Amino acid sequence: MQALRRMQQSFLGHLLGRPSDAVDYIQSTPEASAAQRLGIYASGYRLRLKEALETDYERLHAYLGDDLFDQLMDAYIDRFPSHATSLRDYSRHMDVLLRETLPFSGIPVLRELERIERAFNHSFDAADAAPLDPACLESLPPEAWPGMRLELHASLSVLDCAFNSFPIWRALSRDEVPPEVAHEPSTWVVWRKDLVSLYRSLPPDEADALAVARDGGDFSALCEALLAHHAEQEVPVQAVTLLRTWIDEQMVVGLA
Amino acid sequence: MTRPFLGFGLGLRTDHYDYVETHRPDVDWFEILSENYMVPGGKPLAHLDRIRADYPMVMHGVSLSIGSTDPLNTDYLAALKALAERVEPEWISDHLCWTSVDHTNSHDLLPLPYNEATIAHIAARIRQVQDLLGRRILIENLSSYVTYHESEMSEWEFLDEIARRADCLILLDINNIFVSAHNHHFDPMDYIEGVSVERVMQFHLAGHSYSGQMIIDTHDHPICDPVWALYEKALRRFGAVSTMIERDDNIPAFPELRAELAIAERIAADTLAPEQLETRAGRMRGVA
Numbered sequence: 001m002q003a004l005r006r007m008q009q010s011f012l013g014h015l016l017g018r019p020s021d022a023v024d025y026i027q028s029t030p031e032a033s034a035a036q037r038l039g040i041y042a043s044g045y046r047l048r049l050k051e052a053l054e055t056d057y058e059r060l061h062a063y064l065g066d067d068l069f070d071q072l073m074d075a076y077i078d079r080f081p082s083h084a085t086s087l088r089d090y091s092r093h094m095d096v097l098l099r100e101t102l103p104f105s106g107i108p109v110l111r112e113l114e115r116i117e118r119a120f121n122h123s124f125d126a127a128d129a130a131p132l133d134p135a136c137l138e139s140l141p142p143e144a145w146p147g148m149r150l151e152l153h154a155s156l157s158v159l160d161c162a163f164n165s166f167p168i169w170r171a172l173s174r175d176e177v178p179p180e181v182a183h184e185p186s187t188w189v190v191w192r193k194d195l196v197s198l199y200r201s202l203p204p205d206e207a208d209a210l211a212v213a214r215d216g217g218d219f220s221a222l223c224e225a226l227l228a229h230h231a232e233q234e235v236p237v238q239a240v241t242l243l244r245t246w247i248d249e250q251m252v253v254g255l256a
Numbered sequence: 257m258t259r260p261f262l263g264f265g266l267g268l269r270t271d272h273y274d275y276v277e278t279h280r281p282d283v284d285w286f287e288i289l290s291e292n293y294m295v296p297g298g299k300p301l302a303h304l305d306r307i308r309a310d311y312p313m314v315m316h317g318v319s320l321s322i323g324s325t326d327p328l329n330t331d332y333l334a335a336l337k338a339l340a341e342r343v344e345p346e347w348i349s350d351h352l353c354w355t356s357v358d359h360t361n362s363h364d365l366l367p368l369p370y371n372e373a374t375i376a377h378i379a380a381r382i383r384q385v386q387d388l389l390g391r392r393i394l395i396e397n398l399s400s401y402v403t404y405h406e407s408e409m410s411e412w413e414f415l416d417e418i419a420r421r422a423d424c425l426i427l428l429d430i431n432n433i434f435v436s437a438h439n440h441h442f443d444p445m446d447y448i449e450g451v452s453v454e455r456v457m458q459f460h461l462a463g464h465s466y467s468g469q470m471i472i473d474t475h476d477h478p479i480c481d482p483v484w485a486l487y488e489k490a491l492r493r494f495g496a497v498s499t500m501i502e503r504d505d506n507i508p509a510f511p512e513l514r515a516e517l518a519i520a521e522r523i524a525a526d527t528l529a530p531e532q533l534e535t536r537a538g539r540m541r542g543v544a
Binding site for chain 2: 001003004005007008009011012015016024025026027029031032034037038040041044045048049052081082083084085086087088090123124125126127128129154155192195
């Protein structure tokens with residue numbers, strides 16, 4: 001199979017724009033040369049990858065405009081040949097490109113917009129799990145509470161932003177002119193409820209508590225995080241209120 | 257004829273989920289693109305389960321890369337098998353092509369040189385896939401734009417010999433025969449007549465586009481008259497074969513595609529005897 005393998009490597013090299021003798025394997029005809037025939041595949045390759053990137057980063061595209069987004073896609077395709085089986089996984093290195101490639105690396109809000117879109121894409125088809133029945137809390141014995149850990153829905157992402165990236169994302173989603181970039185530290189959660197992706201901002205106490213839960217901390221660690229925001233005697237009530245909110249919003253799928 | 261006949265189907269597309277779930281249109285079956293449902297959860301699988309409850313389905317993949325010289329992708333095959341356990345499809349198909357080498361994916365259906373070495377390589381791999389899936393698969397002919405110097409036979413001889421050696425079945429794409437016949441100057445009837453009748457389990461129909469002197473398989477237009485004419489000839493040779501329309505771009509409203517499928521039903525009704533068109537569900541198709 002060495003001959004077939006060499007041909008395939010040469011053909012793929014041609015698609016990737018690398019030096020290749022692919023043309024030597026192909027017959028020319030009066031209406032189309034070997035190079036023209038190969039060119040159909042080469043242009044199709046880039047078009048398909050661009051379609052995948054456009055699908056995954058609709059808002060980033062809207063923010064950058066057609067020309068700059070096209071420049072971004074070309075840079076991405078040149079740097080990252082696809083090692084993914086499915087096109088839905090092709091864009092997974094976009095954060096690397098935005099961090100390391102000018103002019104995009106000089107615009108830090110792009111990295112936050114990218115994370116937001118990735119979080120929504122992830123929430124769309126993350127694993128299903130039945131939401132936790134709120135009645136579970138009632139049957140939990142008092143001694144089980146301190147060591148209780150939450151199993152959060154696989155679709156859930158917590159995003160820390162330094163800029164007003166969510167308001168920019170929201171405006172782009174509504175085809176509105178986005179606000180100017182501003183420093184606006186905030187934390188957001190993206191998750192799926194009843195098959196619909198949702199998002200909301202988290203106040204500082206809830207952001208810290210949810211981060212503890214997401215990182216596998218138990219209920220006593222969650223309460224400890226709330227001590228930075230509330231008087232000691234208020235913490236248990238605050239913690240249970242947050243827990244009930246997350247359960248109502250279908251962010252929690254189990255207790256461990 | 258022992259071949260199961262599902263009748264006339266369409267490719268299930270996200271644009272049509274709501275219509276199909278709301279109206280339960282009169283379509284015999286749907287073909288799904290397997291990779292679209294190889295996801296952990298969420299809407300795609302929810303729609304799939306709801307629609308599957310009401311319609312027979314077949315699974316059609318694009319990532320098997322059966323002609324690659326890389327080892328078979330066992331992760332992909334495990335995911336395919338898991339999806340098949342969920343969908344319980346009538347059958348599973350993919351393309352007679354290669355898509356990747358050195359674990360780098362072109363995400364395209366790339367043609368192969370038609371020679372003995374390639375036949376032996378692919379037939380063995382199809383047998384491996386069939387063993388792993390525990391069922392026979394269908395392989396589909398491509399549209400192609402290149403001919404290799406190393407090809408030693410016609411595409412239909414290549415396809416038929418692989419199917420014979422692998423003991424697999426064939427998904428015959430009528431539009432792809434038309435497109436490749438134009439691009440490579442052969443008579444499409446030679447292709448139709450060169451494929452073994454008993455191995456053909458499904459037909460694909462689709463539209464295409466012209467690019468200069470070449471025809472490109474774009475699936476973005478209605479089916480053209482010469483392809484309908486070829487479909488009629490294929491029915492005469494192969495008898496009642498489960499038929500579906502693929503539309504992947506410029507996708508019209510569902511009723512428009514359903515109307516296009518009615519053309520296929522009419523041609524079949526005019527070409528074949530009514531008893532040939534009895535589906536396994538016991539319905540006579542294409543008869544007013």
